[in-house]
Amino acid sequence: MKQNKYDDQGFFENYKQLPRSIKGLEGAGEWSAFRAMFPDLSDRKVLDLGCGFGWHCRYVREQHASTVVGVDISRNMLERARLMTDDTNIEYVQSAIEDYDYPANEFDVVISSLALHYIRDFEDICKKVYQSLTVGGSFVFSVEHPVFTSVAEQDWYYSPDGKKLHWPLDHYHEEGARQSRFLDNDVTKYHRNIATQINALVKTGFQFREMSELKPEREQIEDPEWHDAYRRPIFLLIAADKQV
Structure with missing residues (x-):
């Protein structure tokens, strides 16, 4: 059984309150990178894996x-995605990412935001x-950074007075499932290190193009929600191409 927390109504109600759910792409700190x-993207056929509310689908059509x-x-x-979309050139398919019927040589671009x-x-x-x-x-695609996922608790070590001392990094090379808390629910995430992800792409035949660990810009550091991202990465963004 594939994980589907978003059809748990309580979880979904909490998710709808996140800034990225309310503001869309502009509410996602990693969006510009x-x-x-x-x-x-002009005249390209695009596949979005884990499309959520369809923000990226609508953007690429724009x-x-x-x-x-x-x-x-x-x-x-x-x-929600269908309610927000008025475009016959966008099709939404209900399927687990693992189970989707990937047609051969069909798409020019495949994207995935915080799903893999x-x-x-x-x-x-x-x-x-x-x-x-x-x-x-x-x-x-973007995923949570392995520094962020290595320890299931995904939280700081604090001083007795509540000051954030440091971010724990442990079991980094012990890849696999982590039972984390997200939106007051138990969620299974899969920790894998950077090398595993790059090597999987190269082994498959991709040419690795670019990676970002999303160092915050100055204006983001001044934002309380992003200040701590300068101390440890949250996101890993990767681009790779199918070789000509």
Whole structure:
């Protein structure tokens, strides 16, 4: 059974209150770095894995992508995405990322935002994405950074007076499931180190293009929600291309 927390109504109600759920892409701190890694989207066919409310689907259409397919396991997510979308060139498909029927040589760009750390077999997804891309196509994705996922608690060590002392890093090379708390719920995430992710892409046949650990900009550091991101990374962003 694939994990589908977003169809738990209590979890979904909490998720709807997040800044990125309310403000869309502009409420996602990693958005400017993520979109900078996209190739030219004009007249491209795009697949969005874990599309959620469809923010990225609508954005790539605004950049003149020809068609977009958004895949998500959650009925709640897709119902909201369809309500927010008035575009016949965007198709939403309810499916686990692992189970989607990846057609060969169908898409020019595959994107995924903060979804693949919920997937147990990352290399298998790389193979499916590679199969589905046209030659020269791009795979651009973001996940929680391995420094962030290595310890299941995903929280600071605090001083007796509540000061954040340091971020724990442990069991970094012990890859696999972590039972974390997110939005007051137990959620399974899969920790894998940077090398594992890069090597899976290269082994599959991708040409690694770019990586970002999202060092905050000055204005972000002044934002209380982002100040701590300068002390430890939260996100890992990767772009790779199917070789010509």
